[in-house]
Amino acid sequence: MEVTQDLSFIHLIANASVLVQLVMGLLLLVSLMSWWYIFLKLFAIRAEVRMTEEFEDAFWRNPDLNHLYQGAKGGRGDQGALERIFAAGFAEFAKLKKQHGMDSSAVMDGTRRAMRATYQREMDRLESHLAFLASVGSVSPYVGLFGTVWGIMNAFRSLANVGQATLGHVAPGIAEALVATAMGLFAAIPAVIAYNRYSHDINRLATRFESFTEEFSNVLQRQP
């Protein structure tokens, strides 16, 4: 092994063994994807919170449910999960009301089921990609560690071939192997932080949706 003192970043990656390079490439890909999801979820959750607040405001300020329902059905692009839950519940309620002979508890049950279904779907949508972030957070350090161990093994094996062993013979190998660990951590740390943050945010949103469902059921039950 040539004892080169040029430990620049590019050299470290270019001189690494094939497996370490593969690991680095994989980690780079995973890191890119996880950051992509991080930003995607960041925007999505922020928009969801904003729309939820707007709709709650509108709902409590405006007692005219029909008007709200028209708005929810009309504005295609800019409606949040809560608005869709409301629309589903109100549509079901109106339909059941039209059928004569149903008692009010059956109507309310049907309305609740409709809202429940929409709620589940919306939660599923909000929670999409979070599992990926969790996996990246827990697995990518190990992947990086694997690359590092492999690289260091190679460094020591090449050390066995030289008669007079100096630190200069192993140092470049170890440095390039450690780049893999660095990349693994770089992918993992933001993913873990984002996962924790987003699941907390989504839990709070879920609580808001559920309490809104209950309150909206009460409002509907009081309808003539």
Add this chain to the structure above:
Amino acid sequence: MSVAAYPNPYGREPYKLPAGLLAVAVHGAFFALLYFGFSWQTEPPATMSVELWDSIPSVAAAPPKVEEPPVEAVEPPPPEAQPEPEIAIPDKKAKPVEKKVEVKPVEPQVDERVVREQAERAERAAAAGRVVDEYTAKIAAKIRSRIVMPPDVPDDARAEFAVTVLPGGSVLNPRLLKSSGHVAYDNAVERAILKAQPLPLPPDAALFNRFREMKLGFRPKE
């Protein structure tokens, strides 16, 4: 059922492109930070090599050496009362001496400074010779004290060893030059040489060259 008209929420991810661009930007920033922010070591550290021990006998000092040390060198052994450790130091003492002695008288008009220098040098050489003899005697005594005498050694047995001495006083491979004819005695002397490490050496490092290669001879009866 108009529920079927429910908009499919899965297809809509309105922020795909900006999120992707931001992710790429984050990585670009990270690599730029690594590349420019971290000073990767690109210049080799200044190397310094130190030769720890003088390996070659100083040629410059050798020729003008020793005018009369042979005379003095004979003397020190008696005080130790150990006549027999005939230790021959591989040093061309005798020959240069003869040459010098002959050459000098021929050139009487050499100025006094040179003469004085010569005298001083001779003085120093003589002192050095005394020290050398003293320490050769010490070395011989130390080795001798560690010989475990095997039985039935004839008195005229004489084992001769060549020894390479390291600066610390340790001995590198004693070689049997001339056997005494009594194998047990040869072995006893060799063990004694090894046991006598470290050999006593003069504190003046300049004199060490004269101890580097030594010939040591030992007789049982002393």
